[in-house]
Amino acid sequence: MTRDRQYSFRKVTLDDLPLLAAWQSAPHVRQWWESAEPYSAADLADPKAARWIVSTAGRPFAFMQDYTVHGWEDHHFAGLPKGSRGIDQYIGDPEMTGRGHGPAFISARMNALFEAGAPVIATDPHPENALAIAVYKKLGFEPAGPPEMTQWGLILPMLARR
Template sequence: MSIYRFRRPNIEDLDLLNGWLQKPHMSEWWDVESVYTADKLDQPHVVIRVVEARGFPFALMQDYDVHAQEGHHFAHLPPGSRGLDQFIGEPAMLGLSHGPAFIAQRMAELFADGAPVLAVDPHPDNTRAIAAYRKVGFGVTGDPLMTEWGMILPMEAAR
């Protein structure tokens, strides 16, 4: 049994999520100017989860329908495929291999639920994220690409 639990955030979590966005380590790779609101927590094509380790909330992970937005860079993937985004908000939890561990656990859940392919899109210079994704089975599937969310390196993992 894993130590990670993925739970849906609620209104009481907004301060926690937005506080994480203000942490100094977040600004390098995440859009820290975006703010989590009640509306963002309840999007029809995005499943947001607070990641807890032994009851301690420390990260956010979301998966989304890659076909929900016209022209998305992963729209070529088969129906049921999901895109993933995540971050560790608590600085004390960085560098302890939690990222690959909770990503792998969530991947297993999504594959068990029928997702044929999972995709991630780290910035091409984010070598730590790329290494973590490779560790859990993602492979680079194309050249770096400029998208409306910035530069990405497309990576995919199949069931």
């Protein structure tokens, strides 16, 4: 991973839905991303979540979302301080996996969220997703309890603080 690698984040639009559907149908994404359903116009307009297409050198290769953990009454991170954000992402383009892009673009987005005032960033990988957990630990996340079943599936709660 080089320091000069640049990532851009642009809001997902309805025109991106075919790309997201293709990425979400790929085996390496399906293994951990449970929904094969693309987003709707209402999903994209929901102010609780910001959804991004991540690109490097003009090449879109990943999806990322960050969301208010207080947007759902029964969310497993609802007890975090006001302004905390949750994140989820995947690299959709299989040619871009295993090249250090994941830690780099996640770190870039984390920096932007912390700069915007988020006191805590939360994530919730599947407890068997050892690669994701290792990346999150590298980025400063720590497990915040044992694995738990949520309405979104089995998760390992992890937190990173400013």
